[in-house]
Amino acid sequence: MTHHRALAAVLALRHAVAADDSSAAAGLPVTETDDDHQVIARYISDRGTVMAWTLPTGEQVLYSGAIEVSEDFDWTPVGTPRVYRFVNASETDVKADARRLFLAQSLKNGAARRFAGWRDRIVALIPEEVGAKESKIFRTRADGAIEITHTYDVLDAYAKYAEWVNALAHEFGGTDDKLAAGIETPDIEPLNPMAVKIAQAWLMREAADAALDQARHSLKFGLAGFSRLLRFYDSDGSSVAELARSLHTDRPNLSRAIKAADSDPQIAAAFGN
Numbered sequence: 001m002t003h004h005r006a007l008a009a010v011l012a013l014r015h016a017v018a019a020d021d022s023s024a025a026a027g028l029p030v031t032e033t034d035d036d037h038q039v040i041a042r043y044i045s046d047r048g049t050v051m052a053w054t055l056p057t058g059e060q061v062l063y064s065g066a067i068e069v070s071e072d073f074d075w076t077p078v079g080t081p082r083v084y085r086f087v088n089a090s091e092t093d094v095k096a097d098a099r100r101l102f103l104a105q106s107l108k109n110g111a112a113r114r115f116a117g118w119r120d121r122i123v124a125l126i127p128e129e130v131g132a133k134e135s136k137i138f139r140t141r142a143d144g145a146i147e148i149t150h151t152y153d154v155l156d157a158y159a160k161y162a163e164w165v166n167a168l169a170h171e172f173g174g175t176d177d178k179l180a181a182g183i184e185t186p187d188i189e190p191l192n193p194m195a196v197k198i199a200q201a202w203l204m205r206e207a208a209d210a211a212l213d214q215a216r217h218s219l220k221f222g223l224a225g226f227s228r229l230l231r232f233y234d235s236d237g238s239s240v241a242e243l244a245r246s247l248h249t250d251r252p253n254l255s256r257a258i259k260a261a262d263s264d265p266q267i268a269a270a271f272g273n
Contacts, residue, residue, distance in 0.1 A: 003107065006120035010140050011104040015093040016062045016084035024083035028053065028063055031076065040091055041098035043136065044075075045111035046129050050102035052094050060086040060094050064101050066109065069129045099146040102126075103138050114158075116165050116206040118186050118199050120144075123168060125161040125210075132157055139164045142171075142184075158214035162207040169203035172196050223261035224271065 029037050030051065038054040044067070051063045065081030084101075086094055106112040106126045113132070115124040123139040125132075135157035137149050151157040171183055188195040230239055240258070244251040261267060 003122075004119045007117070007122055007140070010120045010144055011100045013084065013097045013100060015086055015089040016097045016101075017087070019061075019083040019085050024061070024085075025063060025065070025081045028061070028083070030063065030065070041095045043098065043102040044129050045106050045126050046131070047109045047111040048105045049077075050098050050105060052098045060089060062086070062094065062098060062101065064105055067129070073130045075129050096146070099138070099148060103146060114161060114206075114210050116203055117168065118203070121168055121186060123161060123164045125157055127157070137161050137164060139168075142186075155214060155218045158210050162211035165203050165207035165210070169200045169207065172200035172203070219257075220261040220264055220267055221270070223258045224264070224267045227258050227262050228271065
């Protein structure tokens with residue numbers, strides 16, 4: 001995957017400088033807490049980690065390295081890490097460079113499970129080492145800043161990802177609320193004007209695909225789990241009728257969906273039966 005050169009400029013470190021010596025990572029508390037090292041920022045995926053500390057000496061350092069995750073989600077550093085040092089940087093500057101470095105790392109090593117964007121603007125969904133049940137969603141903004149949110153459920157992760165991709169698609173549109181907010185259409189030069197609608201449609205499709213794929217998967221698991229609980233708590237089936245009314249659908253339609261979820265072999269295996 002080759003990203004646009006404009007994104008590389010946004011993700012370039014502003015304040016950190018690579019350490020010259022290969023032993024710079026020695027003594028850094030990468031996998032454990034150390035009261036002598038004040039953590040400024042810590043990001044982790046299932047393939048890499050980026051951390052920033054203030055050392056006991058007062059020096060600020062930034063660490064980037066690959067990791068391996070075990071079946072019980074313990075992780076260990078692998079390979080040769082990179083360490084960067086700061087000179088006269090504020091804590092805000094350190095955090096900003098940590099975000100840039102982690103997003104760049106995740107796009108490069110495949111930790112970003114989904115991403116979409118336009119030139120220097122990108123939205124990325126990056127599961128943590130425990131899996132997509134905890135994820136960070138990153139997006140670069142028009143002013144060059146990087147915004148992050150943390151989710152605690154896979155459905156929420158994909159919903160937020162789709163929301164932010166749709167928000168970027170909205171910038172290529174022509175609605176009253178966009179005009180009222182003073183949002184400018186992202187630059188398309190030297191492409192012809194059709195690139196505006198292509199970008200908008202491409203991003204909307206990606207948002208829809210991501211949300212729909214995960215919604216279908218989560219819905220099947222939810223319906224199958226609901227069905228299993230019914231066997232213990234609802235012998236007359238009244239809960240199915242109430243759920244159907246709540247969803248503004250009819251009971252036969254919902255019952256068919258529950259039956260299909262119940263018969264899915266992958267879901268049955270996940271539930272252990």
